[in-house]
Amino acid sequence: MKKDSLKERLRRKLRWDLWLTLGPAAVIVSIAFAVTFYFVKPAPPKKLVIAAAGDEGGFRYFARKYQEYLAQHGVTVEILPTDGSLTSVKLLEDERSGVDVAFVQSGASDAAMAPHVVSLGSLSYVPLWIFYRGAPLQDLNQLQGKRIVVGPETSGTRALSLKLLAANHVGAAPTELLNLGRDEGIEQLKQGKVDAVFIVSPAESPPIQRLAAVPDIQVLSFSRAEAYTRRFPYLSKHLLPRGVFDLGADIPDHDVVLLAPTANLLATDSLHPALAYLLLRAASEVHGKAGILDRTGEFPAALEAGFPYSSEARRYYESGVPLLHRYLPFWAANLVDRLWVMLVPFIAVLVPLGRLAPALYQWRVRSRIFRWYARLKEIELQLEESPAPERLDDMLRRLDEAEREVNRIPMPLAYAENLYFFREHVDVVRRRLARRITESGGTLPPAMRAAEKTA
Secondary structure (H helix, E strand, O other): OHHHHHHHHHHHHHHHHHHHHHHHHHHHHHHHHHHHHHHOOOOOOOEEEEEEEOOOOOHHHHHHHHHHHHHOOOOEEEEEEEOOHHHHHHHHHOHHHOOOEEEEEOOOOOOOOOOOEEEEEEEEEOOEEEEEEOOOOOOHHHHOOOEEEOOOOOOHHHHHHHHHHHHOOOOOOOOEEEOOOHHHHHHHHHOOOOOEEEEEOOOOOHHHHHHHOOOOEEEOOOOOHHHHHHHOOOOEEEEEOOOOOEOOOOEOOOOEEEEEOEEEEEEEOOOOHHHHHHHHHHHHHHHOOOOOOOOOOOOOEOOOOOOOEOHHHHHHHHHOOOHHHHHOOHHHHHHHHHHHHHHHHHHHHHHHHHHHHHHHHHHHHHHHHHHHHHHHHHHHHHHOOOOOHHHHHHHHHHHHHHHHHHHOOOOOHHHHHHHHHHHHHHHHHHHHHHHHHHHOOOOOOHHHHHHHHHO
């Protein structure tokens, strides 16, 4: 029973030593992990809301392409129809709207109106088409006094149209500006109820190509296109070649100089970085091919958009897709990207503690024996003072007591050598005491006499 109780006491003592050694280390590591976890980026949401105007720049078509691409990577895209680029920007700026990303025409708005909106890049050229009836026109200043459809109230088409008309001092009476949608404006132009209609749409758009084939309707070729691009940096000059829509029918029947803003992908400045990179990859997939006005690989691009570029977009255009996203699926790349920072506790805390904890445990176990060396040293110093015989007996008693107490100390087998070293040192002091007692004429205890005879 006593033997079992000693074993149990040994186990309890060793467990206590482990707790005292590993407990503080565990607390330190936990604090380090907690602090690090605070800086770990949260997982990206599985749902994304994209705002896109239906009659502007082919944005609804692009939105569906993005929806298909992101679905392959486990992200659900909800397309929110809007009535124009201005509305889309306002929804992005409003945190309560739930809109994360929007397709917006350049020139429709800028960072002054939406300070929390950033750009992910320009996606394509979306030319400004000015279809009109009547005698050939050379430029916008010849539209004075006409009935002109400039697009819906909150559309990017209207915002751009008003800027260009104002630059040409066109807009005052008797000029009449009508805020009609694309389809309604085209129909009224065909019926002769209006003189001109402004449309911002890709050159590949079927309604544009059909309208270009209608007799008596012409498309304006900007004779001063270079001047417009200097005044409005978000516009670029493009040549629509003769016959590009229909070579057989020769539509258009002459080269046309166009002005084109760009379709831009805007986002809230709080968009998750992983989703920003995924959207940029989608942009390369959807917009990287050649078109009537776009060259292969020309888009997406970091062109003037009126909004600052996000840090992810800048890195993307400077260095391309991040390394992890090139070789890992979206979820895996995002997981690794989020958790790499968790290595900090291992490197900065766990590795040093891994070296310190064993040394601390070893010191704690050995310290139980080492403090008895003070008793041993005290006896040796007293022995040097030539003590009286009665003091020698007291010293021998204290030496035996120290040995008994050390023998009761719980000691792991790995550190048992320290116990035996102490016993050897006790024997050295005991033999010195035995010689001194014998020299002083004293009597050794029976156990010591037997030990002396054996020695």
